Amino acid sequence: MINFKKINIVLENEIVTSSLKVTNGKIESIGSSSDEQGFDFSDYYLVPGFIDQHIHGSAGFDIMDGTLEAFDEMSKSLLKEGTTSFLGTTITQSFDNIEKTVHLMADAKVSGANLVGVHLEGPFLNKVFKGAQPEQYIIPTDVKMFDKWNKYKNIKIISMAAEVDEAFKLIKHCSKNNIIVSQAHTNATYDISRKAIDNGxxxxxxxxxxxxxxxxxxxxxxxxxxxxxxxxxxxxxxxIHVSKDAVRLLYKNKGRENIILITDSMRAKYLPDGKSELGGQEVFVKNNEARLADGTLAGSILKMNDGVRNMIEFANVSLVDAVYMASTNPAKNLGLDTKGSIKSGFDADLTVLNKDLEVVMTIVNGKIVYEKELKK
Structure with a gap:
């Protein structure tokens, strides 16, 4: 059991100073607590654990390493930024490399943040906007190939270019099978992009x-x-990837209900500046930027709590709304019905933040899995 005697709880629409009790991995109650013992965090925030639906790597490991060690070490490193669930995100690679990695994630057991599925980024992309995706592996859409990768039904999102999907066949197939299609690395016209949404x-x-x-x-x-x-x-x-003004424009047009904060981080996160790797390509990391030799941005080294803090600063939004975009929206998007919000009966995936939004405690499935020594 975990008992917070007094803490500032970030709910979906407000912050309340109250108590909260965790029992058997679930949030048992919010409100008055008769327990005398427990954490008195009156100067801290309790937020639903962040959910990163787009992340390639962290702490020297990458999903495409295709090993249980890589998955586990990544999951543990994410606890330091308050992330309690994530989708292992692939990059455009050979058929065999993608298949090996996606299938291995289906049964992977990790000891940190929950690995809740796969985000397949590529290889059905447009070379014009390849970004840091290796061009030699980019191919037109192939429904049979996708189904082989999704043998264990663990692909939750596929990022793809609608214009390389003849008659929107794969988009329709994924929509019918409750798999999220997200437009990416695409040179589509407005009309094609709009029709992609019309088709799922x-x-x-x-x-x-x-x-x-x-x-x-x-x-x-x-x-x-x-x-x-x-x-x-x-x-x-x-x-870096998006300017402050572009963030404000996005928020003005889409609001908190239609934005999901991600990190898109790669293996260099938590490592010193220098050379790294993404999809077999050399990456150079300096001043919080990760770039290929030609200057192309190659993912990020962003931490999720920093993304939340930036969102508040850039778009002048409240902590409530920023957390909603980092926790509640991805949970709703992925169908994680008992995650992403602080409610009685929900999974006890929780993060404690100080007033500077630094992570001081992370709780996954009702267990304290990360603690930072508090300043006295």
Whole structure:
């Protein structure tokens, strides 16, 4: 059992100073507690654990390493930023490498943040906006190939370019099977992008990045993203991938209900500046930026609690709304019905933040799995 005698609890629409009790991995109650013993965190916030639906790597490990060790070490490192659940995100690679990694994740047991499924980024992309995706492995959509990868039904999101999907066959197939399609690495026109949503696509991957730009005669994928609130937008809120003004514009158009904060981080997160790797490509990390040799951004080294703090600063939103975008929205998007909010009966996946939004405690499935020594 865990008992918070007094703490500032971040709910979906307000912050209340109250007590909270955790029993058997669940939030048992919010409100008056008769227990005399427990944590008195009156100067701290209790938020629902962050859910990172788009992350490639961390702490020297990458999902495409395709090992149980990599999955586990990543999951443990994410606790330091308050993330309690994540999707292991692939990158465009050979058929065999993708199959090996996706299948291994189906039964993987990790000791840190919950590994709740796979985000398949690529290989069905447009080479024009390949970004840091290895071009030699980019191919047109193939429904049979996708189904082989999804043998164990653990792919939750596929990021793809609608214009390489003839007659939207894969989009329709995924929509019928409750798999989220997110538009990514795409040079689609506005019309094609809109039709992709009409046929079942539900999201836009790493907003603004690697997608056709807004033009006054064809507003492209970026324009469709800003105009259409039938699909969410992922946001890397690091001030590098997306400027402060672009964050404000996105929030003004889509609001908290249609934005999902992500990190899109790669293996160099938590490591010193220097050389790293992504998808077999050399990456150079300096001043919080990860880039290929030609200067192309190659994922991020963003931590989720920093993304939340940046969202508050860049778009002048409340902590309640920023947490909603980092926890509640991804839970709703992924169908994690007992995660993403602080409610009685929900999973006790919780994060304690100080007033500077630094993580001081992370709780997963009712167990304290990370603690930072508190300043006295």
């Amino acid at each position: 696509a539900k999201g836009f991957t790493h907003a603004y990045n690697a997608m056709s730009k807004l033009h006054h005669r064809d507003i492209g994928v970026v324009g469709n993203m800003l105009l259409n609130n039938d699909a969410y937008a992922e946001l890397i809120c690091d001030g």
